[in-house]
Amino acid sequence: MKLEGRVALVTGAGRGIGRAISLAMAWEGADIVVNDINGQAAESVAGEVRALGRQSLAVVADVTNGAQVKEMVQQTIVKFGKLDVLVNNAGYFGAAWFMDTSEEDWDRLIDLNLKAVLICCKAALGEMIPRGAGRIVNISSDAGRVGTGAQGAYSAAKGGVITFTKTLAREMARYRINVNTVAPGVVDTDLTQAIGASNPRLVEGMAKGIPWRRLARPEDIAGAVVFLATDDADSEVRVVVTAFNDLGPGSAASRSAHVYPVGNVVALANLAWRCNTTVNLDLVKVALWTRPADAVTFGNGCTGRIGRIEVDTWTYDALKTVNASANAAHDLVVESGYAACHDRLPANHQDGWQSMGGARITVRNFVWACGDMLDPFAEGVAQAVVIARAGAGVTIPTDTVVEHSVLMPGAAHTFAIGESIRSGIRDSVVCPDRTGSTPFVDLGGAVDPIYEAIEEAPESDPRCTSFEAALAWTQS
Numbered sequence: 155m156k157l158e159g160r161v162a163l164v165t166g167a168g169r170g171i172g173r174a175i176s177l178a179m180a181w182e183g184a185d186i187v188v189n190d191i192n193g194q195a196a197e198s199v200a201g202e203v204r205a206l207g208r209q210s211l212a213v214v215a216d217v218t219n220g221a222q223v224k225e226m227v228q229q230t231i232v233k234f235g236k237l238d239v240l241v242n243n244a245g246y247f248g249a250a251w252f253m254d255t256s257e258e259d260w261d262r263l264i265d266l267n268l269k270a271v272l273i274c275c276k277a278a279l280g281e282m283i284p285r286g287a288g289r290i291v292n293i294s295s296d297a298g299r300v301g302t303g304a305q306g307a308y309s310a311a312k313g314g315v316i317t318f319t320k321t322l323a324r325e326m327a328r329y330r331i332n333v334n335t336v337a338p339g340v341v342d343t344d345l346t347q348a349i350g351a352s353n354p355r356l357v358e359g360m361a362k363g364i365p366w367r368r369l370a371r372p373e374d375i376a377g378a379v380v381f382l383a384t385d386d387a388d389s390e391v392r393v394v395v396t397a398f399n400d401l402g403p404g405s406a407a408s409r410s411a412h413v414y415p416v417g418n419v420v421a422l423a424n425l426a427w428r429c430n431t432t433v434n435l436d437l438v439k440v441a442l443w444t445r446p447a448d449a450v451t452f453g454n455g456c457t458g459r460i461g462r463i464e465v466d467t468w469t470y471d472a473l474k475t476v477n478a479s480a481n482a483a484h485d486l487v488v489e490s491g492y493a494a495c496h497d498r499l500p501a502n503h504q505d506g507w508q509s510m511g512g513a514r515i516t517v518r519n520f521v522w523a524c525g526d527m528l529d530p531f532a533e534g535v536a537q538a539v540v541i542a543r544a545g546a547g548v549t550i551p552t553d554t555v556v557e558h559s560v561l562m563p564g565a566a567h568t569f570a571i572g573e574s575i576r577s578g579i580r581d582s583v584v585c586p587d588r589t590g591s592t593p594f595v596d597l598g599g600a601v602d603p604i605y606e607a608i609e610e611a612p613e614s615d616p617r618c619t620s621f622e623a624a625l626a627w628t629q630s
C-alpha cells in the first residue's frame with residue numbers, strides 16, 4: 155500500500171470525483187479527512203472509508219471561508235497529528251454564455267474554483283512547511299487549459315489554478331513539498347448529470363466528441379491523484395503511466411494513472427520544475443485523440459531511463475514523444491517503444507524528440523510511424539518525425555543518438571535538425587516517404603551530424619511493409 159500511515163484531506167469529497175479520490179487513497183492505506191459543505195454526504199463517504207479499514211473524519215466546512223478552513227486543518231491535526239496530502243477538489247460549474255452571466259455569478263465561480271484553492275493551500279502549508287514534507291494536488295479542468303464555451307469564469311478560474319500550482323510548486327520545492335494539477339475533461343458525476351438535465355444536448359455533444367463515446371469516470375481521475383500523492387511522484391519514479399485524453403483501451407493497468415485531457419502527461423509534468431531529478435519509468439503509455447500534448451516533458455536537469463514508450467495519437471496539431479524543454483543538461487535513455495500517429499488530417503504533425511538544448515537523448519529499438527504507413531487512407535503529416543530540433547536561438551550543444559530503429563514517415567521532413575546538434579543515427583532504417591512531398595533531411599544549422607549506417611530502404615524492405623513488421627525488427 156502506497157499511502158500507509160499518511161493523512162489526506164480531500165475537499166468537496168461528499169460525492170463525485172472527491173469521493174472517488176478519498177476511496178482510492180483509503181484503498182492505498184491513507185486515513186482520510188472527508189470535507190464537504192454537505193455534512194450528510196461527508197459522513198456517508200467517511201463511513202465508506204472506515205469500511206475499507208482506514209480512519210476517517212468528516213468535516214463540514216465551506217472552503218471559501220478562511221476561518222472555517224483553518225479550523226478544519228486544526229481538527230485534522232488534533233485527530234491525526236499531521237497532514238500529509240491536501241487534495242483541492244471542491245468546485246462547481248454551470249453552463250451559461252458569458253454575456254448572460256453577472257458579476258455575482260463570476261464571484262461565486264472564482265471564489266470556489268480558485269480562491270478556495272489558495273485558502274486551503276495556505277492553511278495546509280502552515281502545517282506542511284515546518285515538517286518539510288507534503289503533497290498537494292489541485293483539481294483543475296480541461297476548461298482551464300483550452301477554454302470551454304459557456305464556462306467563461308469557470309475556465310478563467312481553473313486556468314488560474316494551473317498557473318498558481320506551477321508557482322506554488324516552484325516556491326515549495328525547497329521544503330520538499332510537491333504540488334501538482336490534474337485537469338480532467340468531462341467526467342460523469344452528479345454535477346455533469348445536473349447540467350445535462352437542463353441541457354441534454356450539451357452533455358450528449360461532449361460524449362460524441364470522444365471517440366470512446368463515453369465520459370470519464372471519477373475513478374479514472376482518482377488514479378492520477380493517488381499517483382501524485384505517493385512517493386512514486388517524487389524523484390525516483392518507477393511506475394506504469396497510462397495517459398488517455400479521451401479514454402481508450404488498456405486503461406485498466408493496476409498502477410496506472412488515467413489522465414483525461416492533458417497538456418503533458420501529468421505524472422511527469424512536475425518534473426519539469428525540478429532540478430536533479432532521476433526518472434526511472436518502466437512503461438509510459440499515451441493515447442491522445444482530441445488535444446495536442448507532449449507525452450513526456452523533461453525539465454531542468456532531469457536524467458533517467460524509460461524502459462518503453464508507447465504513444466498512439468489521433469490528434470491534430472503537435473505531439474512530441476519526448477520534449478526536453480528547458481535549456482539545461484538532460485541525459486535520457488529510451489530503451490524501446492513506438493510513436494504512431496494515425497492521422498488523416500493533412501495539417502497534423504508529430505515530433506519525435508524535441509530538444510531545446512543541452513539534452514542528450516538516446517533512443518533504441520523504436521518505431522516512428524505516421525500517416526499512410528498505418529492507415530492507407532491517412533493523408534500523412536507535416537514534420538512527421540523531428541529528431542532533436544533545437545529551439546530558435548538555442549545554441550547549447552545537444553547530442554541525440556538513435557539506434558536500431560525504424561522511421562516510417564507519412565510526409566514531410568524525416569529529420570529536421572536545428573542548430574548546434576550532434577546527431578548519431580546507427581543501425582536504423584528510413585522507409586520511403588510515399589507522398590514524396592518533402593525533403594528527407596532538413597539539416598537546418600546542424601553542426602557535426604553523424605549518420606552511421608542509416609539506410610533509405612526500398613518499399614519492398616520487409617521492415618517497411620507494415621508497422622508490425624517494423625516493431626518485430628526493433629524487438630529482435
Ligand SMILES: NC(=O)c1ccc[n+]([C@@H]2O[C@H](COP(=O)([O-])OP(=O)(O)OC[C@H]3O[C@@H](n4cnc5c(N)ncnc54)[C@H](O)[C@@H]3O)[C@@H](O)[C@H]2O)c1
Binds near residue numbers: 243246338
Ligand atoms: N465533472 C466534470 O466533468 C469535471 C471536469 C473537470 C473538472 N472537474 C472538477 O472536479 C471537481 C469535482 O467535480 P465533481 O464533478 O465531482 O463535482 P460534484 O458537484 O459532483 O462534487 C463536488 C462536491 O463539492 C462540494 N462542495 C461544493 N461547494 C463546496 C464548498 N464551498 N466547500 C466544500 N465543499 C463544497 C459539493 O457539496 C459536492 O459534494 C471540481 O473542482 C470540478 O470543477 C469536474
